[in-house]
Amino acid sequence: MGPYDSSISAPAGSSSTSSSACSSSTKPRQPPDQMDHLLAGAGYKVRSNDLHQVAERLEHLETAMVKSSPVEISELGHDAVHYNPTDLASWVDSLLTELNTNPPAAVGVPTDLPDLHPFPADINMYSNNPPPLHGEFSQQVVTPLEEDVSIRLVHVLMTCAEAVQRGDLSLASLLIDDLQALLGRVNSVCGIGKVGSFFVDALSRRIVNSSQNGVVQDDLSAYENEMLYHHYYEACPYLKFAHFTANQAILEAFDGQDCVHVIDFNLMQGLQWPALIQALALRPGGPPLLRLTGIGPPSPDGRDSLREIGLKLAELARSVNVRFAFRGVAASRLEDVKPWMLQVSPKEAVAVNSIMQLHKLLGPGQPIDVVLDWIHDLNPKIVMVVEQESNHNQSVFLDRFTEALYYYSTMFDSLDACTAQPVKSLAELYIQREICNVVCCEGSARVERHELLATWRDRLTNAGFAPLHLGSNAFKQARMLLTLFSAEGYSVEENEGCLTLGWHSRPLIAASAWQAVPEPSATMGQINHP
């Protein structure tokens, strides 16, 4: 097998047909369990029926800890990997296992022992509405504005966006003039002044070109795209965090596997892969055979940029003695990719890697469903999903606009604080293109349809995937990565088995890992067979 295979091109504009080979059976949905709402307000999800058993387990854990030395206990904090602390019952059980104590009977089995010391009754003098699930509310302000001119700027931006939504383009145009004047007075080097100018620009494009149908964003050349991407990669930690966290999870998922196949939904310059190749080279027992399939846009002017990246990665792999094969799949849109192009072999362990790509499939026709189906059918060991943590897919323009304004203000603030790269204009341009797409475009042209982690969780669960939790080890290493940046203010947070990276208290990027749940229908078929 050669170090790489020739690229395969998907025919441009091919549409996904409903008669595809992928089956789309309805996946079973878990019935919602009654979660205790008092503990939910403290950030824990415990089923109301399990409270007594959780209490019992905590007692067992305490007894086990009492029997251990203080050194052993703090080692429990080091060596054990913790997962999803929100699921209190599982967390306590995992610690009991670590301390080699036999946990009591599994949850759901009622204990016959009477409660010798019953707890006092919970008083509930007030009707307590269940507290909100904190994924539901996303609008936040991290840097609210106190300078009069900044406040005025946001106020006029909103009024203008509202006029655009109503179709009152003449008013909107007048407001653009106001906005230009305000931009002249506000500090345009940082804060709302800088991101504000991008939003004013986006709004005016939308007004000038076509209001209801949105604009079509000019395509950049492949070179320009790569330049912006590369500067964004360097200027702030978001992409690095995505790559780093994904590689960590993929490495773990590939444990014990001899043939592995990574499918990268957006190869770009392949910046993610040298680290994985090196990690696989160093893994105990030796590296597996690694296949990498990189998806990317077709290159014009006869270049085969996918293959060029593949060659570079092959060279690196060769230098560290990792058997490596590369295939490039050129497609203008992710939905144009068909599973047969990926040439997945049943013997290999598959990892699907999607860094800021899946949201592009949420446009008209919802190609996401078909794509998730065929991903599922590849039976991947892991599907890594990293997405922008915001709801930019709202159908009401004003809501989308407002959410984007807050999101990108925060992102720009975080960029400001990074001193690694003093000139950030190209990184900012990368972000500007996203802003423009969210604000100006509609229909199939609008690809930046970001949605929240909570929504992705639902979507992926419904498509037959179960979460693979990212644990305290991934968390710790992500935090170490951040210390390389002089900017204090970046925060990694754990969110029910997923990790987010954000600026202060506002998550901006969410990383989650998934595996395919086997289809129940296959078993059914066997039962029915005579």
Next chain:
Amino acid sequence: MFSMAGSNEINANEAKKVVPLHTWILISNFKLAYNMLRRPDGTFNRELAEFLDRKVVANTVPVDGVYSFDVVDRATSLLNRIYRCAPPENESTRQLGAGIIELEKPLSTTEIVPVIIFFHGGSFTHSSANSAIYDTFCRRLTGLIQGVVVSVNYRRSPEHRYPCAYEDGWEALKWVHSRSWLLSGKDSKVHVYLAGDSSGGNIAHHVAHRAASSGLEVLGNILLHPLFGGEERTESEKKLDGKYFVKLQDRDWYWRAFLPEGEDRDHPACNIFGPRGSNLAGVNFPKSLVVVAGLDLVQDWQLAYVEGLQKAGQDVKLLFLKKATIGFYFLPNNEHFYTLMEEMKNFVSPSPSPSPVCS
């Protein structure tokens, strides 16, 4: 070992008798998690602590009539989370942008609206303003007082020892006082109260003291089982050691982590009215509400604090909740919680006199 296990059973049952199930689960969970985080050599497993801490985002969409937003104080890079009551008539048609615009206007030009600066607890080491337990508590407090709560972060030990937390608290007070959008009343000023639980209560005291010396106004202090201590072992410490979630040796660990290295617990940060303590007689110290949980082993120090304030001629009210354990206010499932809420509400209620006092 055998006897320790036996006595531990008794201890678990003691606590179970006096707290509701949910509270027992919550506080026990913290207790056991924290055991893993404190290392015998005095260092702290900060990574695991941050991983385990359940955090929540702020929300500008009101919940139970209260919304919140975060501000980073550029001077300190510390987070302040502001909680405000949503005006009821606008609640259903709330413009997302309204939260930002309202920062132009004062809270009121006619009525006095109390602003409570809340310092979260955690023995100077744990938790943050955006920890779920504190977010929930502050949200409730805001609705209760129909005012504003500003929950602030401060640098924590052992990475940052005394006096960092007090410096940060002081900066927070100055920040709050300088916000035009927190002004209220005909006298157009920020009507500030300081509050805190555990280490937060300790911080509130020290910030109030500094405020009094500097002429910055604090209208009142609310101290929820504040963290004080001393070298001497008091009766309550001996009697309640290990009985209700807290061991004396844990308290000692946190003081060693917070106080300057080589210092002991008679340090004035810790032992307010002790041998190295200050004399508050004649100081323009705010009125205080000190809440003591009757099953908290630190209570003798808290009672000594109350006595010290009284001897110095300061206005102090003691709320002694005999059967309460630490953390009783995290869940609204016990009578102590409601008693506390009522007391706090009355404490920050604007004076019933018709004309507000102009300074």
